[in-house]
Amino acid sequence: MLEALTDVRKEKAIAVKEGGGVGIILIDPVAKYVLFQFVIPSVLIGKAEAEELQMYIKTEKNPIARIYLIVTNVGTKPAPTMAIFSSKGPNIITPDIIKPDITAPGVNILAAWSPVAIENTAGNSINYNIASGTSMSCPHVSAVTALLKSVHPNWSPAAIKSAIMTTATTTDNTRHFIRNDDSTNANPFDYGSGHINPAAAVDPGLIYDFDTNNVIDLLCSYGASVAQLKNLTGTPVHCKNPPTPSYNFNYPSIGVANMTGSLSVYRTVTYIGEGPTIYYSNLEAIAGVKASVYPDILRFSKSGEKMTYRIDFVPYKSSNGSFEFGSLTWRNDGHSVRSPIAVNVVSV
Structure with missing residues (x-):
């Protein structure tokens, strides 16, 4: 789902660039907080911001748009929350096993990146990139697994899995139960055993x-x-x-x-x-x-x-x-x- 989402965004930005555009304001209520590399300066907004922007364009004689550099906000609350694109249960193949097992940080993760310029980096050569999805939460869990194996070299893979799952937390940093992106209460088919606690x-x-x-x-x-x-x-x-x-x-x-x-x-x-x-x-x-x-x-x-x-x-x-x-x-x-x-x- 996430790949399809980013592909559509990518195509829209490319079309705007090919048409001579120098920037794009993209309305994406579903995943406005999920970032990736655009080919031109871009900003993502939701429905409420879109309505405000359209009203401004209609009422202002000479509307002006300015896109600022992204800013990192620390200490966001509530956190964590379950991303809209996160895989959900129940388990279709083995339904007596709850899936997912666990949840981990996976949205807008800044991580090391191959310097080879590719389409997903908008043709730029970069050493770090922001990406989202299972491909970003998996490295977090893999690293925790490696750390546990170094502390407990005799543990089996099942024991490591158990330790990660049974110690996970189901509350956020406001001490309330973890919620979904749409503010509904999350459950084990959203986060599995909870958010990983290394x-x-x-x-x-x-x-x-x-x-x-x-x-x-x-x-x-x-x-x-x-x-x-x-x-x-x-x-x-x-x-x-x-x-x-x-x-x-x-x-x-x-x-x-x-x-x-x-x-x-x-x-x-x-x-x-x-x-x-x-x-x-x-x-x-x-x-x-x-x-x-x-x-x-x-x-x-x-x-x-x-x-x-x-x-x-x-x-x-x-x-x-x-x-x-x-x-x-x-x-x-x-x-x-x-x-x-x-x-x-x-x-x-």
Whole structure:
């Protein structure tokens, strides 16, 4: 979506330049704050600014337009907010896994750039450029991943993913819940587990780990054949009968895409810490579903210890094809390990 958006802007600016124009004022209510390199001096405005500008042109005998250099504003509030072009859930391929996993800075990111002059830099040779999209949020998460691996060299990719997801924040710098660009409340299908918090991810307290066998179980739950699995493993692999339900995949988030009556979801956590500790559960209510966690207290005696818990879901109202959200958070004296929950109650 973002690429199409910038391509249209690019073509408009090129057309104005070819027509002899020296600047362009582009009305773009959807993404007026998303910047990129134009071929001529340009400014982006929204609907309200456009109406004001048109009134000025109509009433002023000799209207004048002046485009100033862009200014960086620090400490903007509220922040973060979810960009209009950000990919949204639910997950189509594996609906029991909430997507996205996480959100990270991805709008108007100033970053190093190849000095080769290309169309996307308006034909200019530059060392830094401003860009937006997944291509900018991904490097932020990749860098955090590299930092976590340097601190915890023995962690698996799944453990790193878990640490990033369970320590993310769902509030902005005004201490309100993160919102979308249109000022509506965001949810796990907008930001996943929340906005990335690198400092907290270094010491997550608990992690949700999984290995190749767990991934095979997940693929089996979606009907993978022996031939398909062999393409991945190189050796014949047979699925369990019956297969492990996909909602029991040991992921840091919890999703049930087709809830037909009561069911239980299982997760296993690994303690990452020093000495004995106790974690207490806090289950956020889910509309139309009665949920309880057992055990509701986890007692660990040493680092590396694993414990399994279950969440019992008893639906009492259909969600009419939409998902309802909640969360489960495990807390001790210094850690908060949060998993978003999304359930779609098909029938009770």
